């Protein structure tokens with residue numbers, strides 16, 4: 051395996067010397083995400099395999115090219131899971147892509163995001179140096195938290211080689227309930243429930259239906275189900291529903307209109323934007339299928355204390371990610387410079403000048 | 405670590421220049437420079453290191469913080485931020501040629517949003533004051549360091565502090581949403597969002613645990629959680645420390661994530677029982693506390709399972725807290741462990757390594773061996789759930805040579821933690837204290853990356869210089885003095 055690292059490192063060093071951009075790629079399932087990709091393809095898919103997994107430590111370490119499906123299967127066998135429920139968006143999705151995009155699924159507001167579970171990383175920086183940050187233990191404050199900084203940086207700061215993640219036990223039991231209500235009521239309920247000690251692990255609202263997933267000890271789930279009310283959904287149907295949200299195969303994601311991701315304060319009232327919306331994350335995430343112009347969408351997200359991403363489709367030249375204030379942008383450029391002085395790692399994937 | 409109890413003479417000309425510049429916008433009461441006025445700031449919770457600052461500034465507004473920083477930046481004066489000064493790694497140790505920037509006057513809870521379950525607070529607000537303020541709403545701020553009555557939320561962010569309930573509810577980084585940061589240039593940055601994520605790099609995570617080296621926190625938005633309906637503690641006694649370690653692993657393996665999971669060895673329980681009557685057995689090798697929380701039904705279920713697992717792992721006795729008073733009494737002892745060490749010994753030195761849980765027994769055995777080697781006693785308490793050890797080395801600074809032996813003992817414990825795949829600090833930070841051990845944990849290229857990150861925020865190295873990340877020169881010196889055990893004995897052991 052070291053030979054693969056040596057090869058990747060050499061490619062990076064050469065590219066840096068010639069200032070030739072590299073496009074880092076795992077399984078290619080998230081090519082659609084972020085700014086336009088260009089440059090010589092640096093494939094990480096060969097650097098794969100689980101390095102270390104000890105269920106009693108609640109930690110798994112795997113190489114970046116390891117398929118997510120392989121990791122999730124290994125965990126399931128031992129009654130554990132990736133609690134941030136990463137979307138795969140197709141076959142061949144890798145751990146590296148999951149961590150680089152930093153995308154989390156329905157459980158996120160209740161368990162945490164990818165970055166909350168990342169314990170350590172091994173990377174090649176923009177000079178081809180093999181570096182390790184963080185570790186395999188639950189708590190570690192030695193040095194700056196580069197592992198979490200790298201998470202979600204879309205490959206612009208380094209090529210991920212290995213990642214250590216905290217894992218959690220699978221819940222013993224799970225129930226999904228369906229309630230009929232308006233959008234405003236759904237937002238109100240999601241927030242009200244979150245203020246109570248209820249074992250909620252996912253919420254989603256679309257077209258008059260509010261889905262709530264409860265997970266945990268059977269007694270706790272049953273007691274909470276009584277409090278929440280609504281109609282229980284059959285397990286297979288529930289599984290289908292949550293997978294549809296996580297993998298965006300749910301009908302509300304269908305159609306040609308661009309898909310926007312608005313990450314907002316959870317109590318934000320219904321957003322008056324044209325197009326179809328799906329709400330998850332207890333009100334903190336609003337998916338919008340809409341041809342509305344970028345400024346309208348972004349202004350709405352800003353007013354709601356958050357930001358808007360042009361997630362799929364649409365005109366990428368307007369910038370996929372929410373523009374940053376100049377002082378923050380300057381800091382981003384400084385950090386990019388610190389990790390990738392030649393500016394060759396996924397240039398333009400996050401922001402045009404990174 | 406090399407001991408530093410020194411008083412470099414103050415450069416009076418420089419001091420006068422800085423005081424004059426600060427007087428342009430700060431009231432006289434916010435500037436201290438007389439020896440007796442600045443003396444109380446000479447150290448934080450790590451009292452072995454002392455240095456009086458040249459000037460102490462006590463601003464009251466964010467605008468004043470910015471102007472202080474701008475002034476220091478212009479005059480190239482180093483700045484050390486200070487919260488409550490409870491840090492245990494010398495992070496807030498002043499510089500004799502610098503300004504100590506105290507955030508003590510930033511005591512206001514600005515806003516509590518009950519519906520969104522967030523609180524916007526100033527950096528000097530005490531950790532426990534947040535939970536106290538929102539308790540009537542049935543909410544609380546989860547990270548609960550042992551110092552929670554005293555430490556500030558700004559300091560918590562700077563150290564990424566944890567507490568007893570971290571295993572289930574996370575450390576500081578998992579429980580904050582947004583920060584306002586004053587840069588060394590005196591600009592304000594908004595980092596994070598009211599949403600669950602923000603666009604661009606995760607600067608919120610980078611700032612958390614950055615030990616005051618990247619910016620000064622002037623406001624924190626924390627997440628609040630609903631108070632669990634019910635909680636109970638299982639207290640278990642073990643006749644061998646290894647069995648206690650195994651019990652911890654067994655409970656986790658059974659799919660239980662306890663709300664708190666702590667172990668104390670006999671030296672610790674004996675010290676604690678002299679100070680607080682928690683009801684710990686002092687005739688056994690170790691006492692384990694395991695808390696379950698949730699609905700009553702859930703807790704009953706978990707408690708039964710925990711008890712069963714512990715008994716199978718060889719507990720000689722288990723006891724479940726009968727009521728809330730007893731639950732709190734069980735915890736009171738653990739919370740008082742540091743003070744108890746202070747009560748039975750003139751001085752104590754608290755280590756903070758974190759290791760994979762499965763190596764617990766082995767590491768503790770080796771620490772016992774080191775006690776003999778260094779002729780010093782050590783009481784052990786740890787956040788067993790996350791493998792975070794707090795060996796408390798007992799010493800007397802007035803005995804010649806004891807402090808030096810203590811430091812050598814401590815450094816050896818940290819290298820032991822690295823050997824088994826752990827880290828030198830789980831929650832107390834590197835500060836000045838563990839700066840040499842950073843040379844063992846990280847290689848040059850990694851340390852250089854840290855220095856570049858620092859420069860991205862602070863080009864001239866004015867914010868808390870000399871802390872957290874050693875210069876390569878320093879590591880070369882340290883390398884000459886010490887054998888890099890972690891690197892020479894186990895060259896291919898993954899350090900991460």
Ligand SMILES: Cc1cc2nc3c(=O)[nH]c(=O)nc-3n(C[C@H](O)[C@H](O)[C@H](O)COP(=O)(O)OP(=O)(O)OC[C@H]3O[C@@H](n4cnc5c(N)ncnc54)[C@H](O)[C@@H]3O)c2cc1C
Nearest residue numbers: 487488489490491495549550556558559562565566616621
């Ligand atoms: C008895 C005792 C028990 C403890 N238990 C725990 C525990 O269980 N878990 C744990 O994690 N820690 C614990 N600690 C350590 C300590 O309380 C924490 O590190 C705490 O977060 C420090 O907060 P403070 O306000 O006292 O910070 P200080 O000691 O004043 O400063 C700590 C660091 O933060 C920086 N800083 C402070 N305020 C700011 C700001 N506004 N902006 C930027 N930088 C800033 C300082 O420069 C310094 O580097 C304990 C300490 C004691 C004495």
